[in-house]
Amino acid sequence: MTGRNRGLTATGDGDAGDGSVQSSAAGVDDPSVDPTDDAGERDAVEGRTATARSGVAIAVDGLSKRFGDGPDAVTAVDDVSFEIRSGSIVGLLGPNGAGKTTLVKSILGMILPDAGTVEIDGIDVRKRPRAAYSRVDAMLEGARNDYWRLTVRENLRYFATIGGIDPDSVAERHERLLEQLELAEYADTAVRDLSRGMKQKVSLASVLAGDASVVFLDEPTLGLDVESTRTLEREIRRLAEERGLTVVLSSHNMDVIEAVCDRVLILSDGRLVADDTVDALRRQRGAQSLAVTSRDLTADVRADLEDRFAVTTVSHSGESTSIEIEVDGAELYDAMALLRDRDVRIDRLSTVEPDLEDVFVDLTGRQESER
Numbered sequence: 001m002t003g004r005n006r007g008l009t010a011t012g013d014g015d016a017g018d019g020s021v022q023s024s025a026a027g028v029d030d031p032s033v034d035p036t037d038d039a040g041e042r043d044a045v046e047g048r049t050a051t052a053r054s055g056v057a058i059a060v061d062g063l064s065k066r067f068g069d070g071p072d073a074v075t076a077v078d079d080v081s082f083e084i085r086s087g088s089i090v091g092l093l094g095p096n097g098a099g100k101t102t103l104v105k106s107i108l109g110m111i112l113p114d115a116g117t118v119e120i121d122g123i124d125v126r127k128r129p130r131a132a133y134s135r136v137d138a139m140l141e142g143a144r145n146d147y148w149r150l151t152v153r154e155n156l157r158y159f160a161t162i163g164g165i166d167p168d169s170v171a172e173r174h175e176r177l178l179e180q181l182e183l184a185e186y187a188d189t190a191v192r193d194l195s196r197g198m199k200q201k202v203s204l205a206s207v208l209a210g211d212a213s214v215v216f217l218d219e220p221t222l223g224l225d226v227e228s229t230r231t232l233e234r235e236i237r238r239l240a241e242e243r244g245l246t247v248v249l250s251s252h253n254m255d256v257i258e259a260v261c262d263r264v265l266i267l268s269d270g271r272l273v274a275d276d277t278v279d280a281l282r283r284q285r286g287a288q289s290l291a292v293t294s295r296d297l298t299a300d301v302r303a304d305l306e307d308r309f310a311v312t313t314v315s316h317s318g319e320s321t322s323i324e325i326e327v328d329g330a331e332l333y334d335a336m337a338l339l340r341d342r343d344v345r346i347d348r349l350s351t352v353e354p355d356l357e358d359v360f361v362d363l364t365g366r367q368e369s370e371r
């Protein structure tokens with residue numbers, strides 16, 4: 001929603017001219033909205049709270065949203081609060097139905113929350129939506145927000161224009177974006193003639209074509225091959241580091257989240273169940289796994305191990321048996337001592353650190369489907 005007249009392109013059918021939905025920020029008809037919000041420039045400077053001064057790009061406080069009434073009511077977002085610092089990349093994770101979309105749409109003013117406040121760069125989005133959203137953009141439906149009949153470069157110019165920016169003044173930035181996303185040789189190709197991965201990159205470039213300082217990316221790498229995924233990951237990181245871009249990235253792909261995010265928010269049943277760095281979440285979980293392969297892991301030895309430790313996996317291959325034991329701290333040495341006491345000759349031994357998926361399963365009780 002870059003610029004004062006720009007609504008958020010929420011959905012589309014691949015050609016925005018044929019039916020994409022332009023949703024304006026909620027609160028425009030709200031009596032609490034400051035009518036002087038049209039004077040966007042002034043608002044962008046005045047009326048900010050302390051969060052802007054302390055480098056907080058997004059501040060969400062006590063946000064709740066319930067759909068429906070009575071026994072069928074669903075609390076999609078339940079008293080969620082967090083802050084995101086400018087220039088950071090934050091992953092938004094949660095199983096299906098956890099409330100991610102409702103949360104993001106509430107932040108973007110596409111859904112009116114029942115309670116709570118949202119500030120962007122210190123500006124309350126309900127009170128001064130135009131000023132608050134003036135440098136916010138989003139890619140909520142993958143490649144669907146581009147005009148497929150226009151060329152790649154025309155799309156960038158179009159999105160800059162509706163973002164309130166003279167496209168000629170940012171032509172250099174567009175050329176750089178095209179280079180960085182390896183789209184330069186397709187600059188004059190109609191988007192509809194590109195592969196899915198290319199379209200995804202054009203979509204990201206379009207989001208960045210204006211002057212956005214905060215972007216929301218929903219599944220930006222969905223359907224991309226490994227190489228394109230790596231390119232996008234690299235570019236998102238670079239933009240955060242070099243341009244101070246703040247990114248909220250939601251994905252079911254844990255590898256992407258681990259690769260690019262400084263911090264992770266995990267939602268479960270509408271509630272925020274984790275808000276920390278990937279490393280801290282891994283450390284908090286503590287337990288790692290000990291993987292052992294041996295021909296001496298008899299049923300007897302395995303029973304002994306199962307008595308004392310959490311044996312998570314057992315598999316057999318020829319005469320060899322492989323097991324994985326979850327061990328926490330000193331348990332690692334106890335498990336090794338038991339194997340030694342039972343004269344188990346080890347063919348292969350390794351320790352496996354917990355990953356984000358393990359943390360996710362612990363906190364939400366659900367497995368992510370896409371890896």
Ligand SMILES: Nc1ncnc2c1ncn2[C@@H]1O[C@H](COP(=O)(O)OP(=O)(O)OP(=O)(O)O)[C@@H](O)[C@H]1O
Pocket residue numbers: 067068074075076094095096097098099100101102103
């Ligand atoms: N417009 C709506 N009317 C009624 N219920 C809704 C509406 N939108 C979402 N919900 C419900 O709110 C809950 C949260 O949905 P939401 O789409 O925010 O989850 P999500 O985490 O984005 O899920 P997914 O990963 O599947 O996209 C779900 O139970 C969903 O069925």
